[in-house]
Amino acid sequence: MFKLVTFRRFTAVLGGVVAAVLVAVVVFFVIYAWPAIRLNGWHFFTSNTWNTGNLYANPIERNGRMILPGAHYGILFLIAGTLLSTLIAVVLAVPIGAMAAVFLAECVPAQLRTAVSFFVELLAAIPSVVFGLWGYVVVIPFLGHHVYPWMTAHLGFLPFFSGAPGSGYGLLTAGLVLALMIVPLITATVRDALVSQYRGLRDAALALGATRFETLWTVQLPATRRVLVGSGILATGRALGETMAVLMISGNALNYLPRNIYSPISTMASFIVSQLDSALQDPTGLAVRSLGEVALALLLIAVVVNGAARLLLYYQDRTTGTTT
Amino acid sequence: MFPSRSDRSHRLRRAPLAALLAAALAVPLLWAAPTVNILETGSSLLYPLFNIWLPAYHRVHPNVRITTQSTGSGTGISQSTTGLAQIGASDAYMSPALERKYPGMLNIPLAISMQMVNYNLPGLNRRHLHLSGPVLAGIYSGHIVQWNDAAIRRLNPGVQLPDHAIIPVHRTDGSGDTFIFTQYLSFSTPSWANSVAYGTTVSWPAVSGGLGAEGNPGMVTAVHDNPYSIAYIGTSYENAIRRNGLGIAALKNRAGKFVLPTARTAKAAASKMVPKTPKNERISLIFAPGADSYPIINYEYAIVNRRQPSAQTAAALRDFFNWAISPTGGNAPRFINRVHFVPLPPPVVRLSRAQIAQIQ
Numbered sequence: 001m002f003k004l005v006t007f008r009r010f011t012a013v014l015g016g017v018v019a020a021v022l023v024a025v026v027v028f029f030v031i032y033a034w035p036a037i038r039l040n041g042w043h044f045f046t047s048n049t050w051n052t053g054n055l056y057a058n059p060i061e062r063n064g065r066m067i068l069p070g071a072h073y074g075i076l077f078l079i080a081g082t083l084l085s086t087l088i089a090v091v092l093a094v095p096i097g098a099m100a101a102v103f104l105a106e107c108v109p110a111q112l113r114t115a116v117s118f119f120v121e122l123l124a125a126i127p128s129v130v131f132g133l134w135g136y137v138v139v140i141p142f143l144g145h146h147v148y149p150w151m152t153a154h155l156g157f158l159p160f161f162s163g164a165p166g167s168g169y170g171l172l173t174a175g176l177v178l179a180l181m182i183v184p185l186i187t188a189t190v191r192d193a194l195v196s197q198y199r200g201l202r203d204a205a206l207a208l209g210a211t212r213f214e215t216l217w218t219v220q221l222p223a224t225r226r227v228l229v230g231s232g233i234l235a236t237g238r239a240l241g242e243t244m245a246v247l248m249i250s251g252n253a254l255n256y257l258p259r260n261i262y263s264p265i266s267t268m269a270s271f272i273v274s275q276l277d278s279a280l281q282d283p284t285g286l287a288v289r290s291l292g293e294v295a296l297a298l299l300l301i302a303v304v305v306n307g308a309a310r311l312l313l314y315y316q317d318r319t320t321g322t323t324t
Numbered sequence: 325m326f327p328s329r330s331d332r333s334h335r336l337r338r339a340p341l342a343a344l345l346a347a348a349l350a351v352p353l354l355w356a357a358p359t360v361n362i363l364e365t366g367s368s369l370l371y372p373l374f375n376i377w378l379p380a381y382h383r384v385h386p387n388v389r390i391t392t393q394s395t396g397s398g399t400g401i402s403q404s405t406t407g408l409a410q411i412g413a414s415d416a417y418m419s420p421a422l423e424r425k426y427p428g429m430l431n432i433p434l435a436i437s438m439q440m441v442n443y444n445l446p447g448l449n450r451r452h453l454h455l456s457g458p459v460l461a462g463i464y465s466g467h468i469v470q471w472n473d474a475a476i477r478r479l480n481p482g483v484q485l486p487d488h489a490i491i492p493v494h495r496t497d498g499s500g501d502t503f504i505f506t507q508y509l510s511f512s513t514p515s516w517a518n519s520v521a522y523g524t525t526v527s528w529p530a531v532s533g534g535l536g537a538e539g540n541p542g543m544v545t546a547v548h549d550n551p552y553s554i555a556y557i558g559t560s561y562e563n564a565i566r567r568n569g570l571g572i573a574a575l576k577n578r579a580g581k582f583v584l585p586t587a588r589t590a591k592a593a594a595s596k597m598v599p600k601t602p603k604n605e606r607i608s609l610i611f612a613p614g615a616d617s618y619p620i621i622n623y624e625y626a627i628v629n630r631r632q633p634s635a636q637t638a639a640a641l642r643d644f645f646n647w648a649i650s651p652t653g654g655n656a657p658r659f660i661n662r663v664h665f666v667p668l669p670p671p672v673v674r675l676s677r678a679q680i681a682q683i684q
Contacts, residue, residue: 051527056419068421070521141549164533167491167550252496252536254528264535274538277398278498278525283421 026299033292035065040073044293047074049255050271052278052287059284066284073290075297080257081171081265082301085246086239088175088261089182094232096179097186102216104187105194117191124184132245135177140249143176144168148262166262169251174265177245182235189231193224226313233309240302243269268298358387360640365393366400366413367500368539369437369558370624373663374413377654381647388640396539398498398524404627405429410641412627415500415558416524417606428630431606432679433623434648435655436594436666438559438585439504441573444547445471445486449571452584454479456576457512457611457619463554464492464509465516466531471552479576489533491553493546496536498524501543504610504622505556511611512576512619544568556620559585560663579615586618590666593617598669605675621666630682638683645680649673 030037037044039062053068060069100120108116148165156162201223205215221228251264252274258265266274272291279287364374371394378390390411395403397414404412405426417431441455459475462468468475472485495502506522520526528534535553537546540561547555548568557565562585565572574582583589593612601607609621626645632638648654655667668676 048530049527052523052525054521055421055523055525057421057521059421070527072527144549164489166533167535167553169535253534254496254530254536256530256532259532264533274496274536275525277396277402280402281398281419281422281498281524283419283425 026296029292029296029299033289033296036073036286036289036293039063039065039067039286040290040293043072043074044290045074045079045297046076047072048076048257049074050078050275051255052282055281065286067286068282068284071282071284071286073286073293075268075271075294077253077255077257078266078268078271078294079297079301081174081250081253082240082267082269082298084171084258085174085178085250085265085267086236088172089178089239090232090236092175092179093182093186093235094228097183097231097235098190098221098228100183100187101190101194102221104191106212106216117188120184120187120191124188126181128181128242129244129248131177131181132248135173135245135249139177140168140173142168143173148172152262160261163260164262166264167251169249170253170262170264171250171258172261174246174250174267177249178239178242181242181245182238185235185238186228186231189234190224190227193227194220197223225316229309229313233306236305236309237302240305241269241298242267243273246270247273268294268301358636360388360636362388362390362411362637362640362644363393363409364390364411364413364626365395365403365409366411366627367397367415367624368394368541369415369439369501369560370413370434371540372560373435373624373654373659373665376659376662377648380659381644381654385640385643388644390644394539394541396495396497397500397503400500401498401524401627404629407629407633410628410632410637414625414627415622416503417608417623417625418627419523423606430626430628430630430679430682431604432626432628432645432649432676433605433668433672434626434645434676435624435660435668436590436609436621437624438590438618438664438666439501439620439622440557440559440562440565440585441554441575442544442547442557442565443554443571443573444551445571446551448483448485449569451483452572452574453483454576454582455573457509457516461509461513461516463490464494464531464534465520465529466534469532479582486552488552491533491535491550492531493535493537493543493550493553493555494528495538495543497538499539500524500622501540501556501558502526504608504620507608507610508575508620512578544570560665562664575619577615577617577619578611578613579617581615583616583618585620585664587661587664587666589616589618590621593619593621594666594669597621598671601672601675603675603678605672605679623672624665628683630684632683635684641683642680645683646677649676649680 049072051070051072053071057069059066104117144167152162152165201219202215205219246267247270250266253264253266272294279291374392378392397416400412400414401418403409418429462475469489471490472487477485503522503524506526510517510522535546537543540558543555543557544561544564547553547570574584576582592614596612596614596617597609611619649668651667660667
């Protein structure tokens, strides 16, 4: 009895630490970025100019704080780059990942299943910088010289697919490489869900005369809906926060919104890395605090996306009445 | 007489024993001269020079281990001020405000370098296009977007310029190359000075299709991979530029002449600026007067703290710097010429030695 109580307290402390760390990180960033938040105001989210100001001029005073002349921080182009590249990645990866999971769970011979699944899980374990390097060396020249010019010529009638095909660095490349990175996450999770599903469900559908496809489409996949959405959330989180791979292939656009799907972009996470050294040279410290505000905004976006997905699930459950 | 079999085997058995003994004696000898570890980080323009300096220096000073890293001048300045690196390499001197914030930092020139403006124009890379500060400012601010723009055609009569959009490439990391390039634009183009100005990072105007690249090697790759692009790249990458068959522009200097980056034009520019160099050696050499002067040359700085954590480190740093700037040491032609730099003129060597003596 005593032991059980000790164990319970022990786990409570550990669980509390995890939650406390999250709260502490948020609180720290709010306090640290506060001067930047007050100076930047709402313009931070609506304007397209990230300018540390003239580093070699003398700081001037504004609203009681020393800043560099010309300093102005706006990250609309970063928010757009982050959300658009993630959107492309998730839209591509969810169907591909789910179909791959079906293939692994239903179509691969049992003796091969372990081996193939192992490869998929291995793909999920590849460090993102490896994807970035591969994208840089292989994907960009191929897309930039062959695929994108072809796409502008043949798909130019679609909005955002026309205009300059660019050089291979940009939004679509970032989306494609991100999609490749998150497909194995989705596949591994959904496959596990399909395999561990109650077999009776499937057998019942087949016994009622449904074809294999109908069984899959109307019974098996809907039953894994929660897992599918859950893995989608996980994948979205990874795509939003991906740093190194995107840094290497996005073209690091500064201060403008993408004009078409081939345009160079920057994402919030990669921007923090690429600008930290420059920001450290701002003697007023405002540049680093503004990067802190970018981090805070990224955290906020992750929370909002996560919350929205959960709300979606909640309302779907209420309307369909399922309680899985 | 042949040694008997037992004799031979005896000697063979003894050989490893002797080696072991020798090793046992050598280990305390190595320990007796403690190794000083020095980290250099920063400028990717200075990196190729450090790369050929260090093996030569290490042969003569085996107890000093200097590690070099090519990051960017921004990293060089920030990591040397915070003490993470002992030597911060930078193409830019520290800003006046940073200087006040970290009064203990020295800015010591180690050599003079140049910057090229490079381009990738299929069929035209062997011609040295004529470009000027105002035209480059127009390209980087998005006012000049086509290669066959009237402003570029005027500078290059008789050259068939392609009807293609220009891809301007700039550095994304904090960079001394950005500093000297934007200084050239600022000093030659008032509208650039009043809008973007200069710095190791500037807020690049939004140019459709413009690219960002990391470090000088990233710039070379970006220009090579993107036909119709233009970039500013340190002269220590001239070999890479030639290997890749890219173009080198002749730039308009203050006297209105178009000059190529060569040792002669760099020396001409340096000779005008050396007498103006102050004691703390923080001065821009950009856009020097003189008909032969190449407009983008600069001192390559080591950013070093006056106060070192130990007398040993300070002594090692002083020794290394004195060797590096000496015309018979690191500034010898066999090092400097390989990276297309220019050795420090004697008056500057004297100023640098006075600064080096302050490292304690």
